[in-house]
Amino acid sequence: MTTANSGNMEHDTDFAHEGHGDISVGVSGAGASGDGSASATRITPGNALRPEDIALEVRRGTAKPSEDVAEYALRLGDDALILAQRLGHWISRAPELEEDVALGNIALDQLGHARSFLTYAGGAWDKSEDDLAYFRREHEFRSAHLFEQPNGDFAVTIARQLVVSYYQYALYSRLMQSADPTLAAIAAKAVKEVDYHRDHSAQWVLRLAGGTEESRRRMIQGLRLVWPYVEEIFEDDELTTRLAERGVAALPSSLRQEFDNRIAETLAEAGLDVPDVPQSLGGGRAGRHSEHLGYILAEMQVLAREYPGASW
Amino acid sequence: MTPHGNPEFPGESTPAGSANEGSRAAAASASSTPATSTTESHSHSQWPLWEVFVRSSRGLSHVHAGSLHAPDAAMALRNARDLYTRRNEGVSIWVVPADAISASDPDAKGSFFESPQGKDYRHATYYTKSEGVKHL
Numbered sequence: 155m156t157t158a159n160s161g162n163m164e165h166d167t168d169f170a171h172e173g174h175g176d177i178s179v180g181v182s183g184a185g186a187s188g189d190g191s192a193s194a195t196r197i198t199p200g201n202a203l204r205p206e207d208i209a210l211e212v213r214r215g216t217a218k219p220s221e222d223v224a225e226y227a228l229r230l231g232d233d234a235l236i237l238a239q240r241l242g243h244w245i246s247r248a249p250e251l252e253e254d255v256a257l258g259n260i261a262l263d264q265l266g267h268a269r270s271f272l273t274y275a276g277g278a279w280d281k282s283e284d285d286l287a288y289f290r291r292e293h294e295f296r297s298a299h300l301f302e303q304p305n306g307d308f309a310v311t312i313a314r315q316l317v318v319s320y321y322q323y324a325l326y327s328r329l330m331q332s333a334d335p336t337l338a339a340i341a342a343k344a345v346k347e348v349d350y351h352r353d354h355s356a357q358w359v360l361r362l363a364g365g366t367e368e369s370r371r372r373m374i375q376g377l378r379l380v381w382p383y384v385e386e387i388f389e390d391d392e393l394t395t396r397l398a399e400r401g402v403a404a405l406p407s408s409l410r411q412e413f414d415n416r417i418a419e420t421l422a423e424a425g426l427d428v429p430d431v432p433q434s435l436g437g438g439r440a441g442r443h444s445e446h447l448g449y450i451l452a453e454m455q456v457l458a459r460e461y462p463g464a465s466w
Numbered sequence: 467m468t469p470h471g472n473p474e475f476p477g478e479s480t481p482a483g484s485a486n487e488g489s490r491a492a493a494a495s496a497s498s499t500p501a502t503s504t505t506e507s508h509s510h511s512q513w514p515l516w517e518v519f520v521r522s523s524r525g526l527s528h529v530h531a532g533s534l535h536a537p538d539a540a541m542a543l544r545n546a547r548d549l550y551t552r553r554n555e556g557v558s559i560w561v562v563p564a565d566a567i568s569a570s571d572p573d574a575k576g577s578f579f580e581s582p583q584g585k586d587y588r589h590a591t592y593y594t595k596s597e598g599v600k601h602l
Contacts, residue, residue, distance in 0.1 A: 200554045250513060252534050252545040259548050350547075357541060 203343045205269035205283065208336060212277035217336045224278030225296070225393055226403050227337065228286070229439060230325075231271030232297035235287060236447070237318060238264035239454050240305055249308055256354060260315070263347040270340045288458035292448050293441040299434060300383035302446045306376065309369070312358045313376035316420070319351035321387055324412045328404035337402065356420050363424035374426060381429040386436030388413070515564035516542040518549075520556040528560050536561075 211217035219227060241261035248254040272283040300318065305311045326348055329341035362373040388410045390398075397403030414428075421428055437443070457464065513535040519528035531550045536542035542561040550556065570578055586592045595602055 250535055252513075252536060252549065256545065256548045259552070354544065357544065361537065361541075 203270070203339050205266070205273045208270055208273045208340075209282075211336070212273065217274065217277060219274055219278045219334070219336070221278055222393060222397055223334055223337070223402060224275040226397055227271045227275035229296040229298075231268045231275060231286070232295050233301050234264040234271065235268035236295070236297045236301040236450060238262070238268060239450050240301070240303075241311075243305060244311065253308075257311070260351050260354065263344075263351065267340065267344045267347075270343075274336050274340070284458065288455045292443055292451055295441065295443065295447060295451070296439055297443075297447070298383065298386045298438040299436060299444055300380065300387055302438075302444060302450060303380055303383060304446060306379060307372055308358075309362050309372035309376035310379055311376075312355055312362065313373070313380045315351065315355035316359055316377075316417070317380055317384055317387075319348055319355050320413050320416055320420075321409065322348045323352050324409040324416075325404055328409065331401075332403070333401035359420060359426070360424050363426050373424075377421075377426065378429045378431055381431050382434040383436075385433035386438060389436060389439075391439060513537050516546070516561045517564050517567060518542075518546040519560040519562070520546075520550055521558040522555055523557055528558065531555075533564060539563075 208217065238261045241257050241264065244257040244261075245254050248257055268287070269283050272286045276282055276286055300314065303310075303314055305314075323345065326341040326345035330338055330345060332338040332341065359373060362369040364370070388406045390405055390407045394403050394406055398405035398408075418428060514537075515533055516536055516539075517533050518531045520531040521528045531546075534542065534545050534549055536545045539561060543559055546559045546561055551559065582588065
C-alpha cells in the first residue's frame with residue numbers, strides 16, 4: 155500500500171494479472187528458486203503468497219469472506235498496518251544503520267500481512283486494500299491500542315515488539331489450522347516472519363537488560379509502558395467467540411497461556427520481572443482509540459486523500 | 467512529543483524526548499565498549515566490524531558479500547540476514563570479525579603474485595601426452 159508499486163484499484167487489477175513487472179517474471183517462469191543457475195548474486199522473488207494473489211481470488215469469487223470473517227481479518231490487518239506505520243518511522247533514526255534496516259524489514263513484513271488481510275476483508279464489501287487503509291476514519295479502525303503506542307526510545311519499541319511478536323506468533327501458529335483457507339494461508343506465510351521478529355525482540359531484551367545500568371533501566375521502563383495494553387489483545391468478544399466455534403478464528407484468551415509462558419521464559423533469562431501494572435480499558439476493536447491513532451492516520455492517509463487515485 | 471512518538475530533537479522536555487539519542491549510546495555500550503564518559507557516549511561509540519559470507523545454495527561455497535557493524539556474533543548474523551539476504555540470496559551465512567582476517571599487502575602484488583607468471587610447466591597443458599598411456 156505504501157510501496158512504490160501500490161496504486162488505486164485499477165492498478166491493483168493490473169498487478170494481479172501481470173505481476174509486479176520485471177521481478178515477478180521469475181515467479182511463474184523457470185528458475186525461481188533452487189535450480190542450477192544459482193550464483194552468489196542471484197536475485198529471485200521466490201514463491202510465496204502475495205496480496206495480489208488474494209486480490210485475484212477475491213475478484214474471481216474463489217475466495218469470498220463472510221461478514222464475520224471480513225471483520226476478523228480487518229482487525230488483524232489493522233493491527234499489522236498501524237504497527238508497520240509506527241515501525242517505519244524508525245528508519246534513519248535507529249541506534250545504528252543496521253538496526254534501521256532490521257526495523258524497516260519488520261515493518262515491511264507487517265505491511266505485507268496487513269495488505270493480505272485487508273485485501274481479503276475488502277472482498278466482503280467490494281473494497282480494495284487501499285480503500286480500507288486510506289479512506290476509513292479513526293473510529294472505523296479495529297486495531298488494538300498496543301499497536302498505536304508511541305515508539306518512545308529504542309527500549310520502548312523493543313518492549314512493544316516483544317509483546318506483539320510473541321502474541322502474533324501464538325496467533326498465526328493457531329490460525330494456520332483455520333477452517334478458512336485464505337486466513338490459514340496468510341497465517342502460514344506470516345508465522346515464519348513473525349518467528350524472526352520474536353527472535354529480534356528477544357535478542358534485544360537480553361542485551362538491553364544485561365547491558366549498562368542505563369540500558370537496563372530503560373528496558374524495564376519500556377516494559378512498564380507497554381504492559382497496560384497486553385490485556386486487550388487477549389480479550390474475547392462475540393465475534394471471536396462465534397468464529398472460534400466454527401474453527402475459523404483463534405479465541406484470543408486461548409492464546410494467553412502460551413504467551414505468558416514464553417514471555418516469562420525470556421524475561422527470566424534477561425533477569426527481568428513481568429510488569430505488574432494496571433490494565434488499560436482497551437476498546438480498539440470497537441473503534442475507540444487513544445489520542446495517538448489520529449496522528450498516525452493523518453500522516454498515513456494524507457497523500458491518498460489529497461490526490462485520490464494517485465500512483466507513483 | 468511529536469505525533470509519531472519519536473522525538474525529533476533529542477533532549478527535548480519529555481522523558482521520551484531525551485531518550486532516543488541516549489538509547490543509541492545505551493544500545494552501543496550494552497554490547498561492546500563500555501561508555502567511558504557521558505561526553506563520549508554522545509559521540510556514539512561504534513560497534514565492531516564483521517565480514518559477511520553468504521552461500522547462495524547447497525553445493526556452492528560461501529562468498530564474501532560485504533561487511534556490517536554489530537555488537538556481537540549473534541547480532542551480526544541477524545544483521546547479515548537483514549542486509550544481505552533480503553532478496554532470497556542465501557541459504558547459509560558466516561560472519562567473521564573483520565580484525566580476524568589477515569590480508570595480503572596490496573603493495574606487495576609484484577613479489578607476491580607475479581612469480582607464477584611464465585611458469586608454464588606448472589600447468590598440465592604444458593606437457594605432451596606420452597604415447598601408449600591410456601585414460602588421459
